[in-house]
Amino acid sequence: MFIPDQRALLKWYQQEGRNLPWRSSGDPYVIWVSEIILQQTRVKQGLPYFERFLKRFPTLASLANAPLDDVLKAWEGLGYYARARNLHKAAKLLNEQNGVFPRSYQQLETYPGIGPYTARAIAAFAYGEKVVVLDGNVFRVISRIYADPFGIDLPSSRKYYQTLADGLLGKANPSEYNQALMELGALVCKPKQPDCEICPWAKVCRAYATGTMDDFPVKTKSIARGKKHVAWFYLLNESGKVFIRRRPNSGLWGGLYELPNYPADQVPPELKKKSIIKKVGSFRHAFTHFEMELSIYQGKLPKQWNMPEGFFEVDPESLNTYAFPTALLNAFQIIRK
Numbered sequence: 001m002f003i004p005d006q007r008a009l010l011k012w013y014q015q016e017g018r019n020l021p022w023r024s025s026g027d028p029y030v031i032w033v034s035e036i037i038l039q040q041t042r043v044k045q046g047l048p049y050f051e052r053f054l055k056r057f058p059t060l061a062s063l064a065n066a067p068l069d070d071v072l073k074a075w076e077g078l079g080y081y082a083r084a085r086n087l088h089k090a091a092k093l094l095n096e097q098n099g100v101f102p103r104s105y106q107q108l109e110t111y112p113g114i115g116p117y118t119a120r121a122i123a124a125f126a127y128g129e130k131v132v133v134l135d136g137n138v139f140r141v142i143s144r145i146y147a148d149p150f151g152i153d154l155p156s157s158r159k160y161y162q163t164l165a166d167g168l169l170g171k172a173n174p175s176e177y178n179q180a181l182m183e184l185g186a187l188v189c190k191p192k193q194p195d196c197e198i199c200p201w202a203k204v205c206r207a208y209a210t211g212t213m214d215d216f217p218v219k220t221k222s223i224a225r226g227k228k229h230v231a232w233f234y235l236l237n238e239s240g241k242v243f244i245r246r247r248p249n250s251g252l253w254g255g256l257y258e259l260p261n262y263p264a265d266q267v268p269p270e271l272k273k274k275s276i277i278k279k280v281g282s283f284r285h286a287f288t289h290f291e292m293e294l295s296i297y298q299g300k301l302p303k304q305w306n307m308p309e310g311f312f313e314v315d316p317e318s319l320n321t322y323a324f325p326t327a328l329l330n331a332f333q334i335i336r337k
């Protein structure tokens with residue numbers, strides 16, 4: 001197996017790499033927060049959240065001692081809320097051990113929400129452990145360099161790609177090398193129309209040599225997306241209060257707040273009275289495995305309706321103090337129009 005030129009990659013990174021706040025930090029807490037935020041989130045979108053989150057929870061102890069509601073509120077808008085819940089859970093566990101992070105990726109992986117990728121990132125960036133962080137960008141670069149036909153979405157390929165990636169590290173500084181490799185995937189070896197002409201590894205890239213960049217990485221499974229249609233109700237009582245409740249901690253949008261809602265074909269007749277409740281809009285929201293169509297209704301609380309358990313009344317002005325899923329924040333914008 002050939003090893004692409006490390007010096008060319010590092011030189012490119014020194015000239016073109018972005019100056020991102022977590023890159024200059026050797027603090028495992030800061031690195032951990034940045035990695036969790038950047039899962040499923042682009043750097044540009046995640047950066048303000050990272051800064052806001054660290055301002056609100058500057059230390060591991062401040063995160064561990066905060067109520068979950070505060071953590072979810074700080075996470076509002078980022079989606080994939082299991083990340084925030086696990087961050088909070090793991091912070092509590094680490095704080096019970098005097099806030100000392102394990103130094104190896106194997107030990108880090110035993111904490112909630114710290115998967116193989118995040119564990120390697122913390123171990124390599126904070127402690128210089130000699131491992132390569134196999135994120136989506138690195139998968140793409142490696143599969144193109146070697147024009148590798150193994151599907152990156154197959155669990156059996158993961159070990160293969162990890163061994164391949166770890167073999168590239170050699171004597172390079174793990175923190176700098178990983179950052180450079182990830183940055184190459186993010187800025188040059190992009191999913192569509194990679195900028196091969198300016199790539200420091202263009203001379204050895206098999207996909208570029210054969211013009212087959214779009215064929216890699218190989219994905220074997222295609223995600224079958226289901227559809228759900230849900231009706232959401234913004235209902236005001238006679239005092240002008242609206243009804244919300246907190247969702248269970250596990251499952252979709254766990255621990256966040258919601259409005260009364262029903263599958264669109266199971267709406268009770270009391271909520272279909274057009275004289276008091278009107279549809280004010282609808283939109284779609286995509287999840288990893290399904291798409292939700294949200295129909296938004298607004299009106300007066302019907303007297304006869306049997307409100308599901310757990311709802312309580314709040315002043316509409318105070319809604320912004322509760323953590324809602326992004327989809328419902330969009331619904332509120334429709335309602336306020």
Ligand code: SF4
Nearest residue numbers: 189196199202205208
């Ligand atoms: S030459 Fe093109 S396809 Fe190959 S690693 Fe560089 S950017 Fe990616």
